Amino acid sequence: MRYLTLQxxxxxxxxxxxxxxxLHVRHSASNVTAPAYPPSYCTNNTTSAVPPPSKFGYILFxxxxxxxxxGPVSALATLGRSRHIxxxxxxxxxxxxxxxxxxxxxxxxxxxxxxxxxxxxxxATAPEDLEVQMIPGGSGCRSPYLNATLTYLxxxxxxxxxxxxxxxxxLVASRAGLLDGKYATTNKQGWVGVVATNSHVHWVPQAxxxxxxxxxxxxxxxxxxxxxxxxxxxxxxSAVVTAVKNSMEFDWHQDPHWDPFSVVCNVTAPVYLLRAxxxxx
Numbered sequence: 001m002r003y004l005t006l007q008x009x010x011x012x013x014x015x016x017x018x019x020x021x022x023l024h025v026r027h028s029a030s031n032v033t034a035p036a037y038p039p040s041y042c043t044n045n046t047t048s049a050v051p052p053p054s055k056f057g058y059i060l061f062x063x064x065x066x067x068x069x070x071g072p073v074s075a076l077a078t079l080g081r082s083r084h085i086x087x088x089x090x091x092x093x094x095x096x097x098x099x100x101x102x103x104x105x106x107x108x109x110x111x112x113x114x115x116x117x118x119x120x121x122x123x124a125t126a127p128e129d130l131e132v133q134m135i136p137g138g139s140g141c142r143s144p145y146l147n148a149t150l151t152y153l154x155x156x157x158x159x160x161x162x163x164x165x166x167x168x169x170x171l172v173a174s175r176a177g178l179l180d181g182k183y184a185t186t187n188k189q190g191w192v193g194v195v196a197t198n199s200h201v202h203w204v205p206q207a208x209x210x211x212x213x214x215x216x217x218x219x220x221x222x223x224x225x226x227x228x229x230x231x232x233x234x235x236x237x238s239a240v241v242t243a244v245k246n247s248m249e250f251d252w253h254q255d256p257h258w259d260p261f262s263v264v265c266n267v268t269a270p271v272y273l274l275r276a277x278x279x280x281x
Contacts, residue, residue: 052235053131063140071225091119137167166224187220
């Protein structure tokens with residue numbers, strides 16, 4: 001099965017450090033050691049006696065990125081035509097949730113090109129048997145008013161089978177402390193701002209999506225579709241995911257290493273190496 005190795009993840013690091021990419025990399029001037037990247041994430045899942053996850057929840061908050069939700073939900077809805085899938089849209093209240101940014105200063109053109117979604121559950125009434133919790137990105141990830149969201153995630157994560165973050169949704173999971181000690185990726189255009197918030201996360205710069213244990217994280221926006229299809233492949237098999245992506249008429253980037261946007265955004269070295277380089281300078 002496909003999986004990310006540290007050798008691949010650090011391929012771009014040589015541009016900054018001149019060191020070899022090894023499974024355990026030590027920066028000679030900084031005494032910083034990189035832990036090994038986790039092994040294959042799809043092994044035997046489709047043949048497991050445990051049924052594949054079918055109960056999904058999606059977090060809603062003001063300032064979400066529409067495609068971060070609509071893309072993965074489209075994949076799940078397509079899967080739901082042949083398999084039973086439950087989807088819960090969860091927010092602090094049942095009031096409509098807008099994708100509009102919180103502050104006028106974040107909408108200088110005074111645009112009205114935003115969408116509104118209706119939650120089906122609140123944090124207090126959400127199903128207790130959710131198996132997969134999904135978190136979108138967007139400008140709202142940085143909101144100071146997400147305390148209830150963070151508390152909900154901290155409370156429910158131990159009960160979940162999997163957590164999936166899309167785009168800067170990894171920032172929300174990071175703020176909740178769920179990514180500490182984990183490998184994760186995020187939107188490459190927002191890379192600097194996200195990774196600066198938590199030094200306890202092993203941020204992966206070159207990846208379409210990353211899996212560490214039961215946490216999946218994807219790169220920016222449309223990457224959520226690729227990561228969700230990867231999730232479907234792992235648990236429902238290649239024939240099912242092929243049918244889903246063909247029904248969506250979607251050109252799926254199946255390789256989790258595929259990430260041209262890390263180059264476009266000049267994100268090419270793992271954070272721990274950049275910190276070491278900064279200390280050396």
